[in-house]
Amino acid sequence: MVDIIGKRYWFFGLSILVILAGVVGYFVHGGFNLDIQFEGGSIISLQMEDGNFDTAKAEEEVSKAINKKVTAQKSETAASEGKEKIHMLVLNVAEKKQSLSSEELSKVVDTVNKNFTIKKDTQPEIRNVSPFIGEELLRSALWSVFIVSILIILYIWFRFRTMSGGPSAGVFGVVGLIHDALVMISVYAIFNIPVNESFIAAILTILGYSMNDTIVIYDRIRENSRLSRKTPIAELANASIIQTLRRTINTTVTVLISVITVYAFAAYYNIESVKVFTLPLIVGMVSGCYSSIFIATPLWVMWKQREAKKPTVSKA
Amino acid sequence: MKGKDLVKFFAVVAVIAIMTYLAFAPNGTEIPGIGTIPSAYDIRQAADLKGGIDALLAPKDKDGKAYEPTNDELNQAKSIIEHRLDAKGVLDRVVAVDYSKKRLTVQIPLKKGTTIEDPGSTIEDLGKMALLTFREIDETKAAAGELVAVSGDPILEGKNVKKAHYQQDPQDGSHDVAIELDDEGTKKFAEATSRLINKRIGIFMDDMLLSAPNVRVAITDGKCVIEGQDTVEEAVRLAQDIQAGAMPFKLDAESTSSISPILGSNALSVGITSGIVAFILVCLFMLLFYRLPGTLACIALLGHTVMQLLAISWLNITMSLPGIAGIILSIGMGVDANVIIFERVKEEIASGKTLRSAIDVGFKRAFTAVLDGNSTTLISAAVLLYFGTGPIKSFAYTLIVGVILSFLTAVTASRIMLQSVAGLNIAKHKWLYGVKGVKEQNG
Numbered sequence: 138m139v140d141i142i143g144k145r146y147w148f149f150g151l152s153i154l155v156i157l158a159g160v161v162g163y164f165v166h167g168g169f170n171l172d173i174q175f176e177g178g179s180i181i182s183l184q185m186e187d188g189n190f191d192t193a194k195a196e197e198e199v200s201k202a203i204n205k206k207v208t209a210q211k212s213e214t215a216a217s218e219g220k221e222k223i224h225m226l227v228l229n230v231a232e233k234k235q236s237l238s239s240e241e242l243s244k245v246v247d248t249v250n251k252n253f254t255i256k257k258d259t260q261p262e263i264r265n266v267s268p269f270i271g272e273e274l275l276r277s278a279l280w281s282v283f284i285v286s287i288l289i290i291l292y293i294w295f296r297f298r299t300m301s302g303g304p305s306a307g308v309f310g311v312v313g314l315i316h317d318a319l320v321m322i323s324v325y326a327i328f329n330i331p332v333n334e335s336f337i338a339a340i341l342t343i344l345g346y347s348m349n350d351t352i353v354i355y356d357r358i359r360e361n362s363r364l365s366r367k368t369p370i371a372e373l374a375n376a377s378i379i380q381t382l383r384r385t386i387n388t389t390v391t392v393l394i395s396v397i398t399v400y401a402f403a404a405y406y407n408i409e410s411v412k413v414f415t416l417p418l419i420v421g422m423v424s425g426c427y428s429s430i431f432i433a434t435p436l437w438v439m440w441k442q443r444e445a446k447k448p449t450v451s452k453a
Numbered sequence: 454m455k456g457k458d459l460v461k462f463f464a465v466v467a468v469i470a471i472m473t474y475l476a477f478a479p480n481g482t483e484i485p486g487i488g489t490i491p492s493a494y495d496i497r498q499a500a501d502l503k504g505g506i507d508a509l510l511a512p513k514d515k516d517g518k519a520y521e522p523t524n525d526e527l528n529q530a531k532s533i534i535e536h537r538l539d540a541k542g543v544l545d546r547v548v549a550v551d552y553s554k555k556r557l558t559v560q561i562p563l564k565k566g567t568t569i570e571d572p573g574s575t576i577e578d579l580g581k582m583a584l585l586t587f588r589e590i591d592e593t594k595a596a597a598g599e600l601v602a603v604s605g606d607p608i609l610e611g612k613n614v615k616k617a618h619y620q621q622d623p624q625d626g627s628h629d630v631a632i633e634l635d636d637e638g639t640k641k642f643a644e645a646t647s648r649l650i651n652k653r654i655g656i657f658m659d660d661m662l663l664s665a666p667n668v669r670v671a672i673t674d675g676k677c678v679i680e681g682q683d684t685v686e687e688a689v690r691l692a693q694d695i696q697a698g699a700m701p702f703k704l705d706a707e708s709t710s711s712i713s714p715i716l717g718s719n720a721l722s723v724g725i726t727s728g729i730v731a732f733i734l735v736c737l738f739m740l741l742f743y744r745l746p747g748t749l750a751c752i753a754l755l756g757h758t759v760m761q762l763l764a765i766s767w768l769n770i771t772m773s774l775p776g777i778a779g780i781i782l783s784i785g786m787g788v789d790a791n792v793i794i795f796e797r798v799k800e801e802i803a804s805g806k807t808l809r810s811a812i813d814v815g816f817k818r819a820f821t822a823v824l825d826g827n828s829t830t831l832i833s834a835a836v837l838l839y840f841g842t843g844p845i846k847s848f849a850y851t852l853i854v855g856v857i858l859s860f861l862t863a864v865t866a867s868r869i870m871l872q873s874v875a876g877l878n879i880a881k882h883k884w885l886y887g888v889k890g891v892k893e894q895n896g
Binding site: 236237238239240244260261267273277280281288292296334349350356360380381384394399406410414 | 501504509511554563572573574576577580705706707708709710711712713714715716719720723724726727728730731734735738739742774775777778781782784785786788789792793796797800818821822825826827828829830831832833834836837839840841842844845848849852
């Protein structure tokens with residue numbers, strides 16, 4: 138039988154490596170890349186008649202009109218119907234924490250209209266967020282992560298209270314969850330992906346979902362410990378992990394199949410909001426499966442072993 | 454297969470078939486005596502799927518500084534925005550007040566083909582300070598059935614109104630609005646009402662006529678009553694609007710997002726396609742790994758997915774792009790319970806149990822793990838529902854519905870189908886359950 142508990146330090150090491158890379162990424166990029174949803178700012182996308190427009194000119198004209206720094210980009214998207222491509226001019230108020238007033242928004246659209254051909258019967262796409270509201274949103278997002286963690290600890294503690302060491306099982310289950318959140322955050326820091334509310338939603342989803350695998354393993358340990366009380370905890374846990382390995386992996390695989398499908402479609406059709414939502418889910422799912430097997434359970438075993446060594450405990 | 458099992462099995466399949474039909478009936482299904490059951494086509498779509506403008510409006514005073522409105526003032530502001538949207542013919546909109554954060558959210562849908570070329574100015578128009586005026590009605594045009602004001606200065610402006618409130622006439626019980634004017638207003642109104650006896654005075658918000666009462670007597674004390682509104686609601690609304698004429702703030706957009714209907718419908722069809730592909734792939738996986746029970750799991754998954762669509766439609770939950778992602782995620786999570794249970798059943802078969810008892814024990818023993826796993830996901834989704842905004846709320850809703858339904862279908866539909874099929878002679882081959890050898894599983 139494969140000895141997962143015995144090789145635990147290798148697995149801990151791998152996780153620490155990923156998280157350290159995240160820390161390095163954080164400092165290299167000078168912090169997280171906060172989306173305008175959290176930081177405030179403006180992005181205006183206009184659907185153009187064709188791909189023949191000069192972004193440099195657009196930058197210049199729009200900056201003049203609103204007296205703020207603007208960057209312009211071209212983007213091409215495949216349409217789901219027909220072979221025509223959708224050409225977009227994406228204008229970004231270059232300095233973050235600057236949002237536009239309704240008046241300024243109108244000016245931007247007017248200016249582009251004057252200088253280029255906006256496709257007929259299309260609406261501009263606008264995302265405009267004031268820095269103030271962004272901060273508020275960020276705060277409530279962080280709160281929700283905190284509250285979910287507490288609720289899950291309480292739930293696991295309640296459900297596993299009959300298992301010897303149930304409360305500690307709850308705590309280490311959540312250590313696994315924190316690990317998953319850290320890995321997701323690290324991946325974002327490493328690749329400098331913009332953090333927005335979808336990312337927080339993804340983290341919360343993973344916090345809830347990733348617990349599933351851990352519970353399957355804990356549940357098996359609970360059952361096995363009833364069957365054979367004399368087996369050492371490390372052996373018991375290891376056997377439980379192996380016995381449930383297939384379902385731990387398969388449950389994750391089915392979810393990954395769905396989420397990766399969505400991501401692939403969103404990537405092909407360039408649907409940004411879905412991409413930024415599903416990517417962290419994919420990372421979190423993989424990490425959640427990994428942490429259930431290689432982090433949460435081995436850590437809990439170590440804790441139980443330490444407890445057993447304490448002289449005050451009369452019988453192990 | 455015994456007769457009883459056969460009935461059970463086909464009952465489950467029939468229920469799922471009916472649900473599938475209901476979910477995909479293009480115009481909903483009418484059931485006599487009950488009403489119409491809405492289908493997936495009736496699901497309300499958020500701005501990111503059908504296009505539209507979403508704005509979060511915050512009250513600001515004249516100089517653009519933050520203004521702390523009372524709840525009444527927020528309600529007045531809401532009423533004004535609704536009037537303005539009525540005037541534009543935008544009826545399918547949502548205007549909501551967040552009392553704790555002192556803000557208003559406005560959602561304006563855009564249908565394909567209609568154009569609001571400039572969302573910036575649209576929002577700006579909505580948030581302007583309301584201009585309430587009392588004006589003389591042009592009687593020559595009124596004779597032709599058109600109620601418009603004569604040009605020139607208004608008789609009164611919103612700032613002249615000290616108070617406006619609803620009251621019921623103690624004698625005839627009619628629904629009235631009582632208005633109190635300030636000193637300047639009293640003077641102006643006295644002059645106008647003595648001049649316009651038996652003529653009408655129009656009360657306008659911006660350019661829209663709210664009410665055009667007849668002047669019966671000259672009003673010199675600055676207190677008047679507009680009589681004879683049809684309902685309490687109408688009178689309360691009118692009072693609110695007149696009171697709002699004195700609203701001392703405007704509404705500035707703190708966040709605006711606008712999505713074009715073309716890109717929205719593009720995203721919708723991409724979402725639907727990816728959902729179908731994901732469904733097929735998950736089913737293939739289940740078939741390959743779990744064979745006979747896998748097939749049943751796919752039927753159950755279909756049941757779960759269509760029930761989710763029906764529930765979303767029936768509960769009138771607004772669907773957004775993250776919401777679609779939530780449905781597809783639920784497809785993946787929906788078979789989780791089955792995977793856990795089937796693995797357990799396999800183990801029980803391998804340990805030498807008969808097929809029937811393996812299935813019974815498998816479902817029973819896997820139950821706690823399935824329940825706990827779903828509960829934690831539910832906790833997360835509930836918190837997300839509480840804290841999330843717009844599109845994310847829609848994701849949280851679909852996830853909650855999905856988790857509950859997947860749990861229910863796994864412990865009912867899958868179980869009934871598997872138990873009844875297990876009675877079948879052909880179904881007794883262990884290969885069908887993906888059990889390789891009896892011994893190697895006994896670790």
